[in-house]
Amino acid sequence: MVVATVVVTPCAGQNSAQDFVEPHNAARAAAGVGPVSWDNGAHYGENIVVGGAGKDWSTSDAVGLWVAEKQYYDHDTNSCSAPQGQSCLHYTQVVWRDSTAIGCGRVVCDNGGVFIPCNYSPAGNIIGQSPY
Numbered sequence: 001m002v003v004a005t006v007v008v009t010p011c012a013g014q015n016s017a018q019d020f021v022e023p024h025n026a027a028r029a030a031a032g033v034g035p036v037s038w039d040n041g042a043h044y045g046e047n048i049v050v051g052g053a054g055k056d057w058s059t060s061d062a063v064g065l066w067v068a069e070k071q072y073y074d075h076d077t078n079s080c081s082a083p084q085g086q087s088c089l090h091y092t093q094v095v096w097r098d099s100t101a102i103g104c105g106r107v108v109c110d111n112g113g114v115f116i117p118c119n120y121s122p123a124g125n126i127i128g129q130s131p132y
Contacts, residue, residue, distance in 0.1 A: 016060045020104040020118060023063035024094055027070075031095040033132045036120075038102030045123030047090045053112025059104070062066025062116040066090035078130045092131040 017038035025035040047066050051057035069091035072082035080088035093099070104118035124131060 014123075015106050016084050017104075019059040020063070020102060023067070024102060024118075027063070027067045028095050031132045033095055033097040034100070036100055036102045039103050039121060042101045042103035042119045042121035045093050045096070045099065045120035045125060047093055047118045047120075049114075049116045051114040051116070055114075057106075057114035057116060059106055059116065063094065063108075063117070066094050075130065075132070089125050093120055093124045096120065096131045098122055099124050 002095050021036060028035060041075055047062075049057065049062040049065055051061070055061075062090040069082065069086070069088040072086060072088040073091055074081060080092075082088050099122060102118050103119045103121075104116070106114065106116045108114050
């Protein structure tokens, strides 16, 4: 995950729902789980990207970062072997079989940073359960 210090400033903008749903569903199909649909009220599990100024962070950039964590996830042992400072929990939330709806947003702040959160309903990453 890319993290930068963010100062709360007036922000504007959001990509379309399909810009979020399509890359999620591509990763979910690759993991053999069903698709998610858009839900304006989804507010349980959450993934966040805070991208620094100087790059026009897109929705596919954010989902791509989360899906790239697949390399650290071992489905056979349902464990994460990520190096320190890395995670696979964003990936497992993206492909969590029981999550059926997402609600996401993208804002570009006055300082040039970008904030992209996605919320999942129902939440994933339940201890002791496999995502798929």
